[in-house]
């Protein structure tokens with residue numbers, strides 16, 4: 173039965189319109205149903221449409237008052253606290269209320285931008301908690317850490333009246349963080365142990381580089397960018413292809429992949445794809461683990477369902493149970509908008525939305541939200557016009573709740589510089605009219621476009637911040653200190669070892685490093701344990717290194733050992749301070765800063781010492797917040813520019829997204845099992861901190877004041893009063909590089925969705941700019957107006973929607 177509750181007034185005591193699964197799609201197409209659908213009962217499916225009451229928000233649900241028997245049944249089944257539902261309903265429309273209170277079974281919400289999907293999902297969780305459903309049984313999955321943090325804080329607000337302490341026991345996180353948690357508990361059951369480290373993309377590249385330089389491999393492979401190998405590996409892991417038994421057309425790829433996998437296992441590491449791959453393997457093959465987890469996470473909620481890829485989809489289905497009937501009875505709630513699916517290049521499958529309702533969760537209830545709370549009617553009409561060119565069988569109509577507002581202002585400029593310069597003038601004008609800087613955003617297609625705006629805003633004195641622009645966790649200094657920490661926690665970590673063994677320089681030059689690598693392979697020992705042998709005055713080793721190099725190596729070992737000792741007795745912050753002093757790293761960066769200053773070569777990224785200092789503070793905050801809150805949200809501490817390494821790769825168009833992670837450590841009371849050593853156990857805060865830094869993807873910059881500069885990908889989920897969509901040229905929106913015509917067709921749809929996402933971030937004023945030329949590598953490159961913009965401008969009645977901006981009429 174569709175959700176219902178005693179508190180519901182007649183008008184929204186909605187019951188399902190029962191229709192056959194296939195007719196759901198048809199009904200969507202016809203736009204006939206705007207409320208809840210039940211796709212589970214074949215027999216009742218094709219029943220003729222009854223006259224439906226139209227709700228205040230224009231949505232429709234089936235009449236309830238003509239089904240008294242059913243209503244009684246529904247009420248009897250209500251799982252929620254009626255008072256809580258009433259309270260939470262006050263900020264939702266009727267369809268949202270119905271969906272919030274829907275039965276604890278598969279529910280699909282499919283709706284357009286700004287329609288309150290996220291708000292609904294949060295309210296559903298709040299209702300569960302307020303109704304005393306055990307928070308530990310709730311799993312909410314998001315796609316970025318930023319979204320997870322946002323969800324958490326909105327949930328805290330929604331739950332205020334109940335003063336609940338549920339937070340620490342609830343699991344909100346990304347797929348990667350959730351899989352990490354599962355593997356920490358069950359990793360031994362899939363053969364990877366549960367105390368592995370995680371390698372991020374940078375480290376994975378270093379491993380590939382080291383492998384491809386090995387004698388025996390070097391001569392047998394074609395020179396390739398390590399990134400290419402990583403992409404190949406990622407693709408195979410995402411598709412669960414058995415890499416090693418595959419018949420490779422390029423045998424060198426197999427060689428590298430074999431060595432890469434061996435190296436990861438040897439170093440006791442997993443890459444991001446491993447987290448998903450091993451989790452799926454576990455859930456698929458291990459009945460005990462699957463049933464245990466399925467029982468523990470009795471309620472699953474997923475935001476942005478259209479962005480799931482194949483392996484993520486399968487993980488969720490496996491978590492829902494072992495049999496079809498268990499899966500179809502699961503309390504799972506997913507929200508989606510196919511038109512906002514913009515991660516196809518990392519394997520997202522918008523068809524997972526249909527797959528949900530038509531296969532694994534066939535018979536689910538489907539809800540459709542039809543009101544856009546965010547944008548003016550003009551913006552909604554313009555964006556609908558754009559997306560109408562894309563196929564989407566689940567798209568329904570939706571309308572703005574606001575008036576027409578301003579027309580969309582279109583501007584053409586001779587160059588990207590002229591575009592940026594005008595944009596700044598316009599932003600200053602709007603600011604003078606009372607619009608805060610923080611309510612404006614500049615959205616562009618690729619990261620590289622931000623530079624011109626940054627430059628222009630700097631000289632115009634406009635406060636601004638670049639989402640993902642300052643990659644704190646990618647800074648060399650951070651990665652160096654992190655590498656020391658990694659060696660402290662895992663003496664087998666060769667990648668980290670080689671990164672810092674001679675940083676700062678201590679006499680271990682390239683010849684000594686090469687010798688050490690050879691010995692390490694020959695003796696099948698980690699480089700650090702080769703130094704252990706050296707320390708015992710092993711005569712063979714004595715001869716292998718010069719006195720200077722040997723001294724340097726022993727000094728390195730001593731730094732690691734003493735820092736580990738220190739870490740046993742001290743907190744994380746002081747441990748890092750000790751380490752950077754003892755290793756000479758703090759003096760090293762101070763010297764570099766001093767010489768950069770005297771050479772006037774400062775990069776504008778600030779002092780290296782400050783970066784180290786900031787990192788030490790981050791470590792201190794990690795400790796204290798964990799202690800103070802009993803829970804810890806990764807990446808949520810204040811600090812400069814914590815960066816979304818995940819979305820780096822989103823924008824790079826190449827890599828797979830490595831979204832990470834909120835981990836509720838407070839609820840992590842799983843025993844440490846398997847082969848965790850006492851050292852690792854004692855250093856677990858340190859290991860936790862490393863894990864955080866590796867998985868971190870929050871972009872603290874996004875919360876700063878000033879105009880937001882962001883790529884279209886990263887603008888997802890955000891909203892602003894004023895949005896400038898810039899670079900609407902045919903080489904940016906769409907961005908199509910040397911694709912086959914067939915691929916191009918598909919890609920154009922992806923790109924159209926991306927522009928759609930950008931446009932629909934706007935509440936009040938939307939600007940769409942393009943330029944006739946820009947510079948790349950010192951060459952002037954001509955540009956044409958985006959085909960999307962052209963389509964919009966040439967559409968019938970486009971004059972009602974678009975207008976040249978006042979200050980740049982002459983430039984059109």
Ligand SMILES: Nc1ncnc2c1ncn2[C@@H]1O[C@H](COP(=O)(O)OP(=O)(O)OP(=O)(O)O)[C@@H](O)[C@H]1O
Pocket residue numbers: 263264265268283284285286287288289290291292509512545546888889890891932
């Ligand atoms: N019932 C409602 N009443 C008033 N405002 C609402 C309601 N539902 C949502 N909103 C507001 O509408 C805006 C969009 O909501 P939300 O972010 O939940 O939408 P969404 O569908 O997840 O958007 P998108 O997919 O475009 O990111 C927010 O400002 C939210 O507070």
